[in-house]
Amino acid sequence: MRSQRQLRVGEEIKHAISSVLMKGDLPLPLEFRNVPITVSEVRISPDLKNASIFVIPLGGKNLNEIVNAMNDHKGFFRFALGKAVSLKFVPEIKFLPDTSFDEANKIEQILMSPEVARDLK
Numbered sequence: 673m674r675s676q677r678q679l680r681v682g683e684e685i686k687h688a689i690s691s692v693l694m695k696g697d698l699p700l701p702l703e704f705r706n707v708p709i710t711v712s713e714v715r716i717s718p719d720l721k722n723a724s725i726f727v728i729p730l731g732g733k734n735l736n737e738i739v740n741a742m743n744d745h746k747g748f749f750r751f752a753l754g755k756a757v758s759l760k761f762v763p764e765i766k767f768l769p770d771t772s773f774d775e776a777n778k779i780e781q782i783l784m785s786p787e788v789a790r791d792l793k
Contacts, residue, residue, distance in 0.1 A: 681759065682714040685723055688756035689749060699745045704738050712770045716763060723763040726770040735769045742767040
């Protein structure tokens, strides 16, 4: 269970990283610079020193490549985060792929399968 402080700081970081992504001045490879990226969730440690940022590009294409490129340039994002939020310490950040949409789609396909429909009758 995350504390209210963790949730609040996580949301603040989410908005700050989202605004950096919207500005578009990213040090990413050229093929990823114009890809819209969504920050779906930020999970922060209880001591507020580590943040896991879950991202997904529009359409979900090149997910792992984009996440790796963002992790390669996390110093840029951390610097921008330090300017955007007022925290005692700027947390270490790690970008992770958001696979929740894939999981939801998988569950939906299972629920729509003929075997499950047969069991519901």
